[in-house]
Amino acid sequence: MTLQELENQILALLPTEKAAIIQSLTQTINIGAKGITKTPGICGGEACIAGTRIAIWLLVEARRLGITEVQLLQDYPHIGAADLVNAWIYADAYPEEIEAAIRANEFA
Template identity: 60%
Template structure:
């Protein structure tokens, strides 16, 4: 099957199915979350932008509160637009993990 033949089928998937497809494809590349890391003992083991202590849930929560990507890039000068794109994909694939992290950290 070619990508050209597969494209209409991919576009017809639901958002949840697309997220699952992204996860499957990313895992098949060997390094599924380039630019995102989870290290025990750093940020409570939450997924973070690589080389930073900026958790994905913080970025998602900020976006949920109406903070724009431009403002996030200004507030976190070490972030790139690619970092944000990776964060959004990760958060889409791991919605429950991200929501739980937001909830747990709001309780603190």
């Protein structure tokens, strides 16, 4: 199988299937992602990149507003691309939670 054929097959997958592949590749590459945590008393217990106060809902909302991953990595230099991949995977896995957090923080 060529790389192009593999890419075509991946692009044809459902978003959740793509997320599972990305998560698997991220773990295989072992590029040092921090993971996702929910800690009572920190950021209202919202899901965050581990060891930070960067909420997943905040990253999702930023992306919706047109902020690129490159800009996010520049704005938050203590996280890496793998952390963003984990954030997107988490957001895909728990869309209701993320939407509720975005709504709750709209006017905060």
